[in-house]
Amino acid sequence: MSEDRNAPWRDELRKTIKAKDRTALERVHMNELDPEYRSHNKEEVNQGLTAEQAMKEAQRCIDCANPTCMQGCPVSIDIPGFIKNIERGEFLQAAKVLKNTSALPAVCGRVCPQEVQCEAQCIHVKMGKQAVAIGHLERFAADYERESGKMDIPVCAPSNGIKVGIIGAGPAGLSCAGDLAKLGYDVTVFEALHEVGGVLKYGIPEFRLPNVIVDVEVEVLRKMGVKFITDCLVGKTVTLEDLQAEGFKCFFVASGAGLPNFMNIPGENLINVLSSNEYLTRVNLMDAANPESDTPVFFGKNVAIIGGGNTAMDSVRTAKRLGAKRSMIVYRRSEQEMPARLEEVKHAKEEGVEFMTLHNPIEYIGDEKGRVKQMRLQKMELGEPDASGRRKPVEIPGAIETIDVDMVIVAIGVSPNPIVPSSIKGLEITKWHTIVVNESMQSSIPVVFAGGDIVRGGATVILAMGDGRRAAAGIDAYLQNKK
Amino acid sequence: MYFWAHFQQNTIDIMNKIVKKEVFSDKVVRLDIEAPLIAKSRKAGHFVMVKVDEHGERIPLTIASSDTEKGTITLVVQNVGRSSAKLCKLNEGDVIEHVVGPLGKATHIENFGTAVCACGGVGTAPMLPIVEALKKAGNKVITVLAARTKDLIILEEQIRQYSDEVIVMTDDGSYGKKGLVTNGVEEIINREKVDICVTIGPAVMMKFVSLLTKKYNVPTVASLNTIMVDGTGMCGACRVTVGGQTKFVCVDGPEFDAHQVDFDQMIARLGAYKDIEAEDNCKAI
Ligand SMILES: Cc1cc2nc3c(=O)[nH]c(=O)nc-3n(C[C@H](O)[C@H](O)[C@H](O)COP(=O)(O)OP(=O)(O)OC[C@H]3O[C@@H](n4cnc5c(N)ncnc54)[C@H](O)[C@@H]3O)c2cc1C
Ligand SMILES: Cc1cc2nc3c(=O)[nH]c(=O)nc-3n(C[C@H](O)[C@H](O)[C@H](O)COP(=O)(O)OP(=O)(O)OC[C@H]3O[C@@H](n4cnc5c(N)ncnc54)[C@H](O)[C@@H]3O)c2cc1C
Ligand code: SF4
Numbered sequence: 001m002s003e004d005r006n007a008p009w010r011d012e013l014r015k016t017i018k019a020k021d022r023t024a025l026e027r028v029h030m031n032e033l034d035p036e037y038r039s040h041n042k043e044e045v046n047q048g049l050t051a052e053q054a055m056k057e058a059q060r061c062i063d064c065a066n067p068t069c070m071q072g073c074p075v076s077i078d079i080p081g082f083i084k085n086i087e088r089g090e091f092l093q094a095a096k097v098l099k100n101t102s103a104l105p106a107v108c109g110r111v112c113p114q115e116v117q118c119e120a121q122c123i124h125v126k127m128g129k130q131a132v133a134i135g136h137l138e139r140f141a142a143d144y145e146r147e148s149g150k151m152d153i154p155v156c157a158p159s160n161g162i163k164v165g166i167i168g169a170g171p172a173g174l175s176c177a178g179d180l181a182k183l184g185y186d187v188t189v190f191e192a193l194h195e196v197g198g199v200l201k202y203g204i205p206e207f208r209l210p211n212v213i214v215d216v217e218v219e220v221l222r223k224m225g226v227k228f229i230t231d232c233l234v235g236k237t238v239t240l241e242d243l244q245a246e247g248f249k250c251f252f253v254a255s256g257a258g259l260p261n262f263m264n265i266p267g268e269n270l271i272n273v274l275s276s277n278e279y280l281t282r283v284n285l286m287d288a289a290n291p292e293s294d295t296p297v298f299f300g301k302n303v304a305i306i307g308g309g310n311t312a313m314d315s316v317r318t319a320k321r322l323g324a325k326r327s328m329i330v331y332r333r334s335e336q337e338m339p340a341r342l343e344e345v346k347h348a349k350e351e352g353v354e355f356m357t358l359h360n361p362i363e364y365i366g367d368e369k370g371r372v373k374q375m376r377l378q379k380m381e382l383g384e385p386d387a388s389g390r391r392k393p394v395e396i397p398g399a400i401e402t403i404d405v406d407m408v409i410v411a412i413g414v415s416p417n418p419i420v421p422s423s424i425k426g427l428e429i430t431k432w433h434t435i436v437v438n439e440s441m442q443s444s445i446p447v448v449f450a451g452g453d454i455v456r457g458g459a460t461v462i463l464a465m466g467d468g469r470r471a472a473a474g475i476d477a478y479l480q481n482k483k
Numbered sequence: 484m485y486f487w488a489h490f491q492q493n494t495i496d497i498m499n500k501i502v503k504k505e506v507f508s509d510k511v512v513r514l515d516i517e518a519p520l521i522a523k524s525r526k527a528g529h530f531v532m533v534k535v536d537e538h539g540e541r542i543p544l545t546i547a548s549s550d551t552e553k554g555t556i557t558l559v560v561q562n563v564g565r566s567s568a569k570l571c572k573l574n575e576g577d578v579i580e581h582v583v584g585p586l587g588k589a590t591h592i593e594n595f596g597t598a599v600c601a602c603g604g605v606g607t608a609p610m611l612p613i614v615e616a617l618k619k620a621g622n623k624v625i626t627v628l629a630a631r632t633k634d635l636i637i638l639e640e641q642i643r644q645y646s647d648e649v650i651v652m653t654d655d656g657s658y659g660k661k662g663l664v665t666n667g668v669e670e671i672i673n674r675e676k677v678d679i680c681v682t683i684g685p686a687v688m689m690k691f692v693s694l695l696t697k698k699y700n701v702p703t704v705a706s707l708n709t710i711m712v713d714g715t716g717m718c719g720a721c722r723v724t725v726g727g728q729t730k731f732v733c734v735d736g737p738e739f740d741a742h743q744v745d746f747d748q749m750i751a752r753l754g755a756y757k758d759i760e761a762e763d764n765c766k767a768i
């Protein structure tokens with residue numbers, strides 16, 4: 001249900017401040033922890049908005065009749081609807097509006113690349129002004145609800161007793177589970193790891209997305225009747241056939257893209273050269289930096305991270321927090337081409353991360369114990385634009401540099417894990433091992449739906465969530481038609 | 484099905500309970516663990532990842548055998564460090580927080596003819612299901628059981644049950660013949676035609692078995708015990724070089740053509756956390 005733009009309160013609210021005056025207001029600045037302080041701990045860097053700040057920022061939104069911002073949001077959140085509720089102080093109502101479309105607003109408000117999505121399409125930008133801080137406001141409303149202890153447990157339709165299995169407990173799986181539970185399905189989520197949350201838990205660090213936020217959302221799903229079975233690798237522990245024999249009627253495969261890519265250059269298997277997945281999993285999921293934890297992690301002093309995406313930024317900032325004297329981003333293109341969110345790059349710089357752009361590793365050199373001690377870097381320059389539209393890096397002949405490192409983290413992307421797809425006979429997959437689906441996220445096997453990174457390759461939290469919701473609708477339509 | 488019956492009643496936490504414990508020596512125990520789904524789907528060569536408690540790390544352990552009726556799997560654990568020690572200390576009735584599997588590729592079993600199974604130390608545990616499967620497929624199975632000393636020879640009786648011949652070797656000569664696993668293997672190769680060799684044990688041992696069988700052109704499979712984190716292909720901690728290519732032991736293995744494996748690299752990588760672990764283990768004491 002979308003908020004009514006013509007509701008009397010909203011009409012009135014619009015009139016309280018002239019649109020021109022609204023656009024003249026300055027964008028609020030979210031408080032952040034001091035870079036020097038925060039680069040030694042895992043406290044969340046962004047401190048959130050105060051109620052006062054949020055209400056002030058909400059005034060900047062002119063409640064457009066044709067809100068272009070919504071076109072920038074992959075799940076078309078009713079942006080002015082929730083923002084106007086913040087402006088009038090109805091924070092819980094704002095959270096409710098968000099919940100109509102997003103299962104994880106506290107997560108998206110923190111990790112969405114807003115600057116290229118909703119905020120990029122905000123009317124303010126077209127007028128040469130700074131966009132309304134939609135992400136910050138989204139986070140504010142969701143946090144307010146959580147902290148108020150008055151979490152709204154969505155009302156679920158009476159149980160229809162139909163069992164649906166969801167494979168993978170990342171954002172795609174969680175959002176699909178929520179929607180299906182609301183429709184009255186008997187939903188079970190199977191997760192290979194010992195914890196629920198997918199990349200939100202094992203990948204994105206605490207200082208950007210505290211685990212408790214994910215846990216609270218999962219608790220809501222449990223209260224809605226969703227069952228979680230961890231330590232269950234579908235395709236190995238159980239197969240879809242086993243589950244069908246147990247009465248499961250439909251499946252949503254949301255197993256993500258968890259397979260790390262390497263560059264296959266000499267020395268890549270030396271000790272202390274590791275994937276960002278391994279590094280982040282050790283630190284985030286296994287809590288390896290905590291002396292209480294049995295899982296070890298190496299505290300590198302000269303750490304190089306290969307890549308320029310969010311994963312690279314998360315790794316480099318983690319290395320800094322674990323005591324690195326030098327933590328460096330090594331990226332083969334220039335800063336303009338970096339796929340990481342602007343905010344992450346900014347935060348990393350403030351924390352003292354070095355950026356070695358237009359450098360590409362060609363070899364790692366080890367010591368007598370097989371541990372990495374140096375890396376050889378090829379310097380690059382930008383050439384013609386390539387297929388992705390970004391200018392292609394080309395080698396500068398002979399420009400090779402050797403630098404000392406004691407740890408290298410490879411963050412050059414991930415591929416889908418083949419375990420689930422290869423265990424389902426007849427499932428159509430692409431040459432990149434992603435699952436082929438139609439517009440309702442249905443695969444070549446009618447009872448199998450899929451979404452998130454397993455369909456898109458590495459994408460974003462909000463796209464994964466959108467897929468989960470679309471799949472829930474698709475599954476419902478499919479099962480209802482069959483009856 | 485057993486599992487679902489409990490699941491429906493929300494009593495799923497009764498899973499992973501240790502129903503039987505047997506102490507083979509002060510460093511080696513056998514645990515039978517309630518894990519019905521894994522018991523049902525596992526094959527010879529599969530392993531599980533085990534996380535003992537809240538602060539535990541995830542460690543890989545081979546499924547030595549299973550009982551589908553009782554819904555249990557058997558693990559044989561050697562106490563070599565912090566996590567294995569925690570596991571060895573558990574008793575009947577205790578619950579292991581997390582057990583996931585079966586993982587890895589199952590052993591390729593066929594009737595090769597004569598098979599030599601060369602195992603050292605705790606490599607005997609993962610070898611047991613392979614010996615059994617090879618025997619059942621019609622092979623003549625000769626097993627070489629090797630250890631530093633008599634007390635470390637485990638599962639001899641179970642191995643004998645499925646082997647046509649067992650040769651026991653100890654470094655100190657306290658039991659069986661005095662010598663290394665390679666002496667036993669060479670003796671067989673010199674005596675009769677061997678069609679396949681399977682080797683499991685410490686990396687150094689597998690390296691030497693592999694060098695030996697390469698000399699005699701005996702096809703050899705090694706089951707690699709690299710360091711792992713997730714065990715599902717997600718992290719790459721377990722990677723090794725096989726035939727010049729990087730492979731993930733947890734999903735592409737754990738068994739590989741031994742003659743193609745870069746054992747020196749593997750041995751180095753196994754030492755990756757040695758210093759940190761040693762420090763931690765001191766702290767723990
Ligand atoms: C370090 C890092 C930082 C990122 N930062 C951002 C960011 O700032 N903003 C953003 O929008 N996106 C970011 N992303 C991308 C985003 O996290 C992903 O696009 C998103 O999580 C994909 O969701 P998913 O549900 O498809 O898969 P995942 O989150 O990967 O979840 C898949 C789950 O399925 C489980 N699974 C896999 N196989 C099986 C199986 N066989 N049986 C049972 N379970 C299985 C996995 O264990 C996992 O828990 C980041 C990614 C990483 C790695
Ligand atoms: C596929 C697979 C199957 C395995 N099956 C069994 C089994 O059935 N029974 C069993 O007892 N063990 C088995 N192992 C080995 C077992 O996983 C390790 O012994 C265990 O992880 C050590 O953990 P720890 O914390 O006790 O020791 P740590 O404190 O981590 O290590 C103690 C010492 O052991 C060395 N070490 C660490 N990890 C390994 C390893 N993976 N292999 C060899 N040495 C290591 C370290 O370098 C250190 O010197 C298997 C390993 C793999 C990969
Ligand atoms: S979900 Fe993401 S893209 Fe959509 S409005 Fe919220 S922050 Fe913007």
Ligand code: SF4
Binds near residue numbers: 069124
């Ligand atoms: S485009 Fe900007 S001003 Fe208009 S409704 Fe959206 S957020 Fe508000």
Ligand code: FES
Binds near residue numbers: 717
């Ligand atoms: S253990 Fe992580 S990929 Fe093999």
